[in-house]
Amino acid sequence: MDDWPIIFSYTRAQAIADGVxxxxxxxxxxxxxxxxxxxxxxxxxxxVVPPAGLEGEGQSVEGRLHDLLFRSLIAAARNGTGDRVEFDVLFLMAPGRWDTAHVVAAIGPGDRGEPVMTIMLPEDD
Structure with a gap:
């Protein structure tokens, strides 16, 4: 398979530049x-981006991202040596209404083979 011609390649750097x-x-x-x-x-x-109407509820991109990353770090630490972990995060979606997001954090090779982390919803995998 190493000698197969590459028809299309989409790098992590391109996905970041594209906003994916x-x-x-x-x-x-x-x-x-x-x-x-x-x-x-x-x-x-x-x-992560707070829905409209939560401005007075203390919700911000920074705070919600911090919560997501902190939960990811805890889940990864509990996982030990695995390269993938799944966990739940609660997000306030409207005053008094919380949603549970099932999240996947996976570590794998980047564009140059270096270890990188991707945090996603299961259907994004």
Missing amino acids: LVDVTTQAAQIGFKVHTVVTDHLYNEY
């Missing part, structure tokens, strides 16, 4: 992550 992946490496490093980290645009836009 959201680079959250800086925020992840502040929590303790040691690898390049992204969140899929689906997870980011559906849960």
Whole structure:
């Protein structure tokens, strides 16, 4: 298979540039992550970005992202040596209404074979 011609290749860097992946490496490093980290645009836009109407509820992208990354770090630490972990995160979606997002965090090779983390919804995998 190594000698098969490549018809199409879509790199992680291209996905970040296109907005399909959201680079959250800086925020992840502040929590303790040691690898390049992204969140899929689906997870980011559906849960991390607060829905309209929550301005007075203390909801912000920064706070919701922190919660997601912190839960990811705890789940990864409990997982030990595995390369994938699944866990739930609660997000306030409207005043008094919480949704549980089932989330997957997977570590794998980046564009140059380096370890990278992708945090996503199961259907984004």
